[in-house]
Amino acid sequence: MIFSKSLVAFLFVEVTIGLLFIFSFYFAYMILTRWNFNSPSKLQYTLEKRDYFVSLILYFALSSKVVLLPFFINLLNSLSEKLPGAMCAAGVVSANEYGQLLLILKVVIIFVSGTWLILNAKDKLEVNLPYVKPRYYLYLILFFLIIFELLIEYLYFTNISTEEVVLCCSALYGANSNGLTLPFGLDIFAVLYLFYATWVLLFLSYIKKYLLINTVANIFYLVLSFYALTYFFSTYVYELPTHKCPYCLFQKEYHYIGYLLWGSLIGGSFYAIAGFVVSKITRFKTDYLYRNSLVLDTIFILACTLYVVVYYLKNGVFL
Amino acid sequence: MNFFKFASLTLVRNLSKNIIVFIFFTLFIFIASSFIFTASSLQNSLDAELETQPDIIVQYKKASRNHPIDTSIIDEISDIPGVEKVYERIFGYYFFDTANKYINVLGIDFLDDEQEKQIKHLYKNFDLKSFLQEDNMLVSSSVKKLLEQYYYEKFFNFIVEDEEPKKVNIYGVFDKKINLFLNDSVIMEMAMAKDILGYEENEASEIAIIVPNKLEIDNIVQKLLVITPTSKIITKNNMYKYSHELYDYKGGIFLSLFITSFLGFLVIFYSQASSINGAGKKQIGILRAIGWSINDIIKWKMSEAVIVSFVSFLSGVLLSYVYIFLFKNNIFVSIFLGSENVYKDIILEPFFDINSFVILFFITIIPYLASTLHPAWKSSIADPTEAIK
Amino acid sequence: MTNVIEVEKLNLIFSPNTSREFHALKNITMSIKEGEFCILKGVSGSGKSTLLSVMGALLKPTSGKLEVFSNPVSKMPDFHASTFRREHLGFIFQNFNLFDEFTVLENVQTALIPTGTSVSHMKTRALELLSMVNLKDKKDTFARNLSGGEKQRCAIARALINNPKLILADEPTANLDKKNSENVIEILTKLNQQGTTILVATHDEIFEQMVPNLNVIHIKEGTLL
Numbered sequence: 024m025i026f027s028k029s030l031v032a033f034l035f036v037e038v039t040i041g042l043l044f045i046f047s048f049y050f051a052y053m054i055l056t057r058w059n060f061n062s063p064s065k066l067q068y069t070l071e072k073r074d075y076f077v078s079l080i081l082y083f084a085l086s087s088k089v090v091l092l093p094f095f096i097n098l099l100n101s102l103s104e105k106l107p108g109a110m111c112a113a114g115v116v117s118a119n120e121y122g123q124l125l126l127i128l129k130v131v132i133i134f135v136s137g138t139w140l141i142l143n144a145k146d147k148l149e150v151n152l153p154y155v156k157p158r159y160y161l162y163l164i165l166f167f168l169i170i171f172e173l174l175i176e177y178l179y180f181t182n183i184s185t186e187e188v189v190l191c192c193s194a195l196y197g198a199n200s201n202g203l204t205l206p207f208g209l210d211i212f213a214v215l216y217l218f219y220a221t222w223v224l225l226f227l228s229y230i231k232k233y234l235l236i237n238t239v240a241n242i243f244y245l246v247l248s249f250y251a252l253t254y255f256f257s258t259y260v261y262e263l264p265t266h267k268c269p270y271c272l273f274q275k276e277y278h279y280i281g282y283l284l285w286g287s288l289i290g291g292s293f294y295a296i297a298g299f300v301v302s303k304i305t306r307f308k309t310d311y312l313y314r315n316s317l318v319l320d321t322i323f324i325l326a327c328t329l330y331v332v333v334y335y336l337k338n339g340v341f342l
Numbered sequence: 343m344n345f346f347k348f349a350s351l352t353l354v355r356n357l358s359k360n361i362i363v364f365i366f367f368t369l370f371i372f373i374a375s376s377f378i379f380t381a382s383s384l385q386n387s388l389d390a391e392l393e394t395q396p397d398i399i400v401q402y403k404k405a406s407r408n409h410p411i412d413t414s415i416i417d418e419i420s421d422i423p424g425v426e427k428v429y430e431r432i433f434g435y436y437f438f439d440t441a442n443k444y445i446n447v448l449g450i451d452f453l454d455d456e457q458e459k460q461i462k463h464l465y466k467n468f469d470l471k472s473f474l475q476e477d478n479m480l481v482s483s484s485v486k487k488l489l490e491q492y493y494y495e496k497f498f499n500f501i502v503e504d505e506e507p508k509k510v511n512i513y514g515v516f517d518k519k520i521n522l523f524l525n526d527s528v529i530m531e532m533a534m535a536k537d538i539l540g541y542e543e544n545e546a547s548e549i550a551i552i553v554p555n556k557l558e559i560d561n562i563v564q565k566l567l568v569i570t571p572t573s574k575i576i577t578k579n580n581m582y583k584y585s586h587e588l589y590d591y592k593g594g595i596f597l598s599l600f601i602t603s604f605l606g607f608l609v610i611f612y613s614q615a616s617s618i619n620g621a622g623k624k625q626i627g628i629l630r631a632i633g634w635s636i637n638d639i640i641k642w643k644m645s646e647a648v649i650v651s652f653v654s655f656l657s658g659v660l661l662s663y664v665y666i667f668l669f670k671n672n673i674f675v676s677i678f679l680g681s682e683n684v685y686k687d688i689i690l691e692p693f694f695d696i697n698s699f700v701i702l703f704f705i706t707i708i709p710y711l712a713s714t715l716h717p718a719w720k721s722s723i724a725d726p727t728e729a730i731k
Numbered sequence: 732m733t734n735v736i737e738v739e740k741l742n743l744i745f746s747p748n749t750s751r752e753f754h755a756l757k758n759i760t761m762s763i764k765e766g767e768f769c770i771l772k773g774v775s776g777s778g779k780s781t782l783l784s785v786m787g788a789l790l791k792p793t794s795g796k797l798e799v800f801s802n803p804v805s806k807m808p809d810f811h812a813s814t815f816r817r818e819h820l821g822f823i824f825q826n827f828n829l830f831d832e833f834t835v836l837e838n839v840q841t842a843l844i845p846t847g848t849s850v851s852h853m854k855t856r857a858l859e860l861l862s863m864v865n866l867k868d869k870k871d872t873f874a875r876n877l878s879g880g881e882k883q884r885c886a887i888a889r890a891l892i893n894n895p896k897l898i899l900a901d902e903p904t905a906n907l908d909k910k911n912s913e914n915v916i917e918i919l920t921k922l923n924q925q926g927t928t929i930l931v932a933t934h935d936e937i938f939e940q941m942v943p944n945l946n947v948i949h950i951k952e953g954t955l956l
Contacts, residue, residue: 028593032701035601036708043712061806063793065747071808072723075636079715087708094700101697104586147637147810150803343840343853355832628828631789632842632889633817636809726789729828730780730901 025105025183029098034176036091040084041173044166047080051166055159060151074155077162078143084169085136092129093282096273106189112270113192121179128172130289135165138297141312145305157304192268196253206246211255218244218251222324229317234299237313241295244320248288252327259330264342284326291319345638349645363614364654366607367710371658372665374600374702378593379666380674382695385589391523392581396550397559399431399576400566410545415570419551422565424558429454430546432532434539436500440492445485446527449535456552464516464529478513479530486515500538508538592678593698601705608713615717618724626721627728636722643718644711651707659699667692734798735897735928736763736786741795743785743953755781756792757953763930765896768923768942771932773950779932782950783899786930787820788812799897817845821890825902827882829889831875835866838874839889846893860888864918880911887918898922900931909937916941 050073059067099112109115116122139161146154205214221244228237253269260277261268272281298312335341353360400419402411419428432449450457452470465480479498481489489498489512499507510530536543551566553559559577566575618626626639634642666672670689743756755778763769771779784790785797788804797805800819807815816822829838839857848856861867864884869877877885883903890898898919904912912935920942923929931938939945949956 026594027590028597028701029697031594031597031601032704036704039709039712043715046716063791063805068791072636075640075722075809076716076719079640079719083712083715091704094704097697104583147808150807150811152808343837343844343850344847345844348841348844351833351837624828625830628824628830629841630813631787631816631822631824631828633813633820633893634845635813638813638845727781727784729822729824730784730789 025102025180025185027098027102027105029094029101030180033091033095033098034180036087037173037176040087041169043080043084044169047077048166051077051159051162054155055163058155058159060155071152074152078140081136081139081143081162081165085133085140088129088133088136092133093286095129096270096281100270100273102183105185106183107186108188108191110191110193110271111268111274113195113268114189115183116270117195118184118187118189119179119182121175121182125172125175125179128168128175132165132168132172133289134293134296135161135168137293138300139165141297141301142304145301145307148307154304192271193265196267196269205250205254211251214247214250215255218247219324221247222320225317225320229313232310234302234309234313237316238295238299241292241316241320245288245292248323252284252288256327256330258342259334262334262342280326284323287319287323287326291316291323294319345641345645346649349642350649352642353646353649360650363611364650366611367651367654367706368658368661370600370604370607371655371702371706372662374706375659375699376662376666376672376674377596377600377677378695378698378702379662379693380672380678380690381589381593382698383666383690383693384675384678385585386693386695387691388523388585389582392578392585395578395581397553397556397578398551398562398566400549400551400570401547401574401576402570402572403574408547410541410547411549411573413544413546413549416549418569419549419566422562422569424553424555424562425551426554427456427552429456429550430532431548431550432535432539432541433547436538438488439501441488443488444526445488446524447535447538448524448527448529449532449539450529451532464524465514473513474531477508477510477530477534479510479528479534480514480516481512481528482524482526483515484525485528486512502538503540505537508534510534597701597705604706604709608709611710612713612717615714616720618717618721622721623724623728626724627726627730630726631729639722640718643721644714647711647714647718651710655703655707659702663692666690733765734762735765735767735800736761736930737796737798738762738786739796741785741797742793743781743790744793747793755953756785759795759953759955761948761955763928763946765928766923766926767946768920768929768944769931769946769948770938771930771948771950772934773932774934777950778953779950780901781953783901783930783932787822787899788816813845817842817893819896821893821895821898823883823886823890823898823900823903825905827879827886827906829874829877829882829885832873834871834873835861835877835885836870838885839892842889842892856892857888860891861885863891864888878911879907880914883907883911883915884918887915891922895927897928897930900929900933902933902935903931904933904935904937912937913941 054070054074054077057066058070096112099115102115103109103111106114106118109118116126139158142154142158142161146152146158205211209217221240224240225237225244228234228240249269252272254267257267257269257272258264260272260280269285270281271277272284273279274281294312294316298309298316301307301312302309331341400411400415402409413430416428416430419425429451432447434447435444436447437443438445452458452474458470489495494512497509497511499509502508516524516529530538533543535541536545541547551562553562559579563575563577566573629639629642666674667690675690738759738761741756741759742754745751745753745755759782771782773779781790785792785805786799788799788807792805795805797803799815802815802819804812804815830841833841836854836857839860840853843853843856858867858870861870864887866881866884866888869881874882874885883906900919903915903919907915916938919929919931923942939947
């Protein structure tokens with residue numbers, strides 16, 4: 024078990040959000056089972072009012088989770104001080120088998136709750152609240168994700184040993200790493216080529232309004248970006264050809280650039296996926312969501328490329 | 343006007359109703375923030391102090407207690423490649439029987455450059471020659487005060503085993519700023535300190551090693567283990583880690599206690615906020631009749647909560663900053679530094695640790711806002727025909 | 732002329748199927764045409780305020796049809812009902828219902844807050860209406876310091892701020908003396924002449940004396956006579 028002030032605060036807020044969800048679950052369950060918009064019964068009016076409470080809680084939960092994610096990353100970075108061998112969050116995340124899962128869960132929860140809130144806003148624009156059912160099925164998924172996340176958080180933090188030596192990022196991602204490597208036997212130039220090509224595809228599919236293609240391309244873009252950033256662009260941030268790590272980017276030495284890079288990337292994927300889901304369920308146009316997605320994806324690719332260009336201009340060579 | 347303006351107006355114009363929550367919230371923030379300021383300032387000073395410490399320390403322990411270490415290994419350690427300098431350090435508590443207090447006696451080799459450097463910043467216009475001519479010592483202002491209480495104005499008699507009492511003159515009082523870690527200390531020539539603390543001539547409290555190349559430290563530690571397998575070896579990194587852990591641990595305990603009591607406040611607040619009286623219901627009825635939706639009422643109520651919590655947060659932090667750093671001997675220092683050995687004469691160095699305030703933000707504002715969600719919603723769905731009745 | 736309000740077989744039952752069951756509105760069918768000045772007349776407890784609340788989408792009927800400006804008001808979810816109220820209706824109440832701790836100007840502006848109107852526009856519009864009801868020089872007076880007549884004029888200004896096409900008033904003269912009552916009715920008549928439809932629930936005779944072409948609807952124990 025590992026212990027720190029930040030951890031106490033973090034877990035406290037997580038539990039608070041979890042309790043709010045449990046609190047709202049009864050309302051959500053009633054809405055899911057008893058909803059009948061055309062009924063003039065008192066129950067129906069009560070349910071319509073309760074819908075506001077559930078959406079208020081979700082709004083609060085999403086905002087807290089969005090603020091909490093960078094705090095969580097910072098917490099992982101600060102815990103690396105206590106773990107032998109760890110230099111940054113990479114070692115802390117890989118301290119046991121739950122770390123990676125927890126990070127993915129956090130992003131998924133933000134995606135789902137964000138989508139829920141967009142759906143909710145669209146629902147309120149309709150005169151007969153037609154998307155209540157899909158919204159509350161999505162709520163159910165979210166509810167179980169939140170409970171599952173709390174469980175994983177408990178397992179993750181209670182299973183970090185302060186004695187066992189963990190791996191540092193150079194062992195996890197560096198030249199002689201035996202863990203993660205590039206997928207499908209691709210080399211880094213193939214990944215880069217695909218990365219830029221996918222962005223072109225994103226751009227074209229946005230212009231042509233091929234929304235499905237855009238969403239699928241966005242998922243590809245997310246995956247490719249992870250590899251391109253970790254194995255190529257991060258070395259230009261660190262200005263060291265052997266330093267390959269997705270987490271050190273969040274540290275002060277690199278001007279916290281990780282928050283911008285990862286934030287824009289995750290935001291870009293979120294808007295594309297939410298745009299797709301919302302356009303499938305509702306009758307509303309979601310072009311503005313795809314536009315946000317493209318803007319964020321473009322910020323990401325520009326920032327990455329800029330690091331390489333600036334390095335070249337300063338030093339006259341590539342790494 | 344927007345929701346925030348409207349909310350601030352409803353808060354200010356009903357000040358008597360809202361002032362209680364505001365005062366309690368501010369008080370909570372004040373206590374927590376004072377604790378944070380004290381802890382992080384102490385931590386920061388400690389870090390700065392550790393910076394001046396040697397890179398490796400070798401101690402001899404028996405049954406986990408510090409025992410005098412034989413100084414004959416100093417030459418052997420000096421021969422390890424990468425070691426720049428090795429020297430002995432003398433310190434220990436002298437029990438001042440009459441006062442029932444402990445005085446920390448530090449022995450310094452004033453002829454050694456390294457050690458003299460550390461002393462120089464303690465005392466302005468320090469004249470080494472006149473200091474060493476007689477049995478002299480430098481004392482902290484707290485020790486000075488303590489000795490004066492027992493009429494030792496110019497000198498002090500140390501009782502030494504099997505010998506006559508040793509009379510040492512008080513040469514001067516050292517600078518107040520560094521009192522934090524030398525609050526209960528006196529500084530004197532090394533041989534005299536050994537005499538008073540009962541050390542043999544070839545014994546020391548610990549051996550300090552200076553290593554210019556930090557990457558060499560691990561290697562040197564390995565070699566030290568060969569030379570003195572039974573010794574305890576502490577590197578500067580160990581010291582940092584230990585001090586951080588200690589403060590983090592204390593801080594964690596405090597936070598847990600704080601959260602518990604804050605929850606109590608929230609429960610009271612919650613029950614007060616969720617009972618809406620007739621006037622409140624009417625107010626909401628009017629707003630609903632003139633076109634506010636359920637969501638608009640929620641926005642207004644949440645804006646009120648945001649204003650109350652942010653204003654309380656800022657005023658609590660500000661008040662505690664003033665109290666902790668501008669007032670001497672605040673109670674939080676005593677809580678942190680533990681038992682009253684000698685009178686404390688401490689002014690904390692101002693230090694602002696952003697991370698701690700982010701933590702404070704998370705454990706106060708988020709739960710406060712969370713506790714207002716249900717009351718806000720409950721009032722928003724109050725019967726809108728209330729205005730017409 | 733089109734119908735502003737259309738009511739068909741409207742029923743409202745409070746706490747149905749319990750011992751406290753109360754049939755507040757019984758089978759009401761009526762319509763009000765655009766530009767009409769109409770009063771709902773009945774003793775207190777006859778259901779006139781309840782009917783007004785239902786028309787203002789503050790209260791949902793148990794059964795029956797209700798359309799205001801062709802909007803199915805009774806079945807609208809809150810977001811739409813509120814927008815509808817804000818954009819089409821102005822409410823005036825018996826006991827004025829101002830916020831005592833707010834100034835006249837602030838009171839008038841409150842109705843505009845949810846629209847997100849710019850601050851400057853909000854103020855211009857509020858001052859415009861205050862000069863219309865002759866309260867401009869009292870704009871910074873707290874509502875609690877106004878006389879009854881001034882309070883009601885301030886409330887009228889608040890009700891008018893969104894340019895409503897229909898004004899619903901609940902006993903607007905009950906707490907006013909004769910002179911102030913006449914003053915309020917003059918303002919309402921002027922608005923009616925400009926095309927605003929007006930529906931007043933009242934038992935005050937003064938309306939019949941002052942308003943020409945008045946349409947009087949009688950209500951008793953939840954039924955129209």
